[in-house]
Amino acid sequence: EEIALRVEDLHVYYETEAGDVKAVNGVSFDLRAGERLALVGESGSGKSTMATALMRMTRPPGKIVSGSITLSGRDILQLSESEIRRARLAEIALVPQGAMNSLNPVIRIEKQIIDGILDHIVEESVGNSSGSRRSEVMEANAEGALLRKPTRRELRDKVADLLTNVGLSPSVASMYPHELSGGMKQRAVLAIATCLSPKVILADEPTSALDVVVQRQIMQTLGKLQSGIDAAVILVGHDMGLVAQFADTIGVMYAGRLVELGPVEQIFEDPQHPYTRLLIESLPSFSEKKDFVGIPGMPPRLLNLATGCAFYPRCPSAMDICQDTDPLDIAIRPNWRTACHLHNETGSDG
Ligand code: SF4
Numbered sequence: 001e002e003i004a005l006r007v008e009d010l011h012v013y014y015e016t017e018a019g020d021v022k023a024v025n026g027v028s029f030d031l032r033a034g035e036r037l038a039l040v041g042e043s044g045s046g047k048s049t050m051a052t053a054l055m056r057m058t059r060p061p062g063k064i065v066s067g068s069i070t071l072s073g074r075d076i077l078q079l080s081e082s083e084i085r086r087a088r089l090a091e092i093a094l095v096p097q098g099a100m101n102s103l104n105p106v107i108r109i110e111k112q113i114i115d116g117i118l119d120h121i122v123e124e125s126v127g128n129s130s131g132s133r134r135s136e137v138m139e140a141n142a143e144g145a146l147l148r149k150p151t152r153r154e155l156r157d158k159v160a161d162l163l164t165n166v167g168l169s170p171s172v173a174s175m176y177p178h179e180l181s182g183g184m185k186q187r188a189v190l191a192i193a194t195c196l197s198p199k200v201i202l203a204d205e206p207t208s209a210l211d212v213v214v215q216r217q218i219m220q221t222l223g224k225l226q227s228g229i230d231a232a233v234i235l236v237g238h239d240m241g242l243v244a245q246f247a248d249t250i251g252v253m254y255a256g257r258l259v260e261l262g263p264v265e266q267i268f269e270d271p272q273h274p275y276t277r278l279l280i281e282s283l284p285s286f287s288e289k290k291d292f293v294g295i296p297g298m299p300p301r302l303l304n305l306a307t308g309c310a311f312y313p314r315c316p317s318a319m320d321i322c323q324d325t326d327p328l329d330i331a332i333r334p335n336w337r338t339a340c341h342l343h344n345e346t347g348s349d350g
């Protein structure tokens with residue numbers, strides 16, 4: 001199976017006067033081509049910090065301390081500034097948190113899309129197109145640079161296609177963001193994110209500001225776009241209902257660690273980590289119309305985190321060993337793992 005993205009032992013800390021806050025504390029996972037992975041967890045679990053790191057957009061006081069992020073065979077943490085600039089959008093694209101507000105209010109939609117594309121033209125790669133073989137419009141080389149400079153006409157056509165693909169009229173091209181509804185703005189952001197057919201689309205709580213019906217439509221659009229270009233998606237969110245509908249794999253984060261990772265349906269049926277179980281049990285049930293219950297206790301402070309399981313103070317299944325020994329990843333099935341002492345090599349559960 002083709003791996004679109006491989007994250008190995010990633011550590012992202014925030015440096016504070018009181019010490020390092022370990023927001024992402026040793027996360028590893030593989031993302032297969034075309035896979036839909038949802039990263040869930042309470043706020044402060046490290047999911048947004050991780051999304052930012054995957055784009056290599058971590059800014060001080062945040063710092064990627066160690067680990068690797070391999071995309072198309074290259075560790076993006078080792079790329080030069082110009083290389084990573086090209087990889088963004090062309091290979092990995094971000095639909096940011098509060099995406100609707102990421103549009104520039106004084107620039108027409110068309111120009112915002114075109115600017116993203118033109119950003120990927122580098123001098124060396126342009127100018128050879130008069131030869132016998134005309135390259136595809138917007139075809140990028142392995143480093144994410146466009147093979148030739150598209151014509152004005154080609155760009156216009158491309159923008160119209162992109163808008164149509166996200167369910168917008170091509171006439172939206174000439175509009176300003178304030179002329180669009182929240183849902184339309186969100187679609188315009190999706191058009192920008194997919195303009196260079198990235199291998200990975202990272203969507204950080206892409207719909208949280210929208211009403212439920214619009215949310216569902218946007219997720220459907222994202223799913224359609226994704227399968228159209230065979231991109232993998234990482235959906236960062238806290239809405240477990242949305243996740244259950246959209247994703248095929250779920251990664252549960254707690255205190256900067258991926259505590260459970262596996263197939264979404266099976267995990268919803270039979271969660272292996274106590275935190276995952278509580279997250280699922282706290283979901284409002286549609287049939288019972290019961291209120292959101294929440295999980296008792298507070299997320300841990302990530303400063304000077306003690307050894308042992310970070311969930312220990314809140315865990316209903318805690319044992320003595322959990323207090324001072326870090327739980328390691330244990331495979332439940334080939335594509336399913338959890339880090340919890342309830343599961344160990346000799347455990348009878350497997
Ligand atoms: Fe609970 Fe122990 Fe598992 Fe942590 S390792 S989740 S404290 S049972």
Ligand code: MG
Binds near residue numbers: 047048
């Ligand atoms: Mg967040």
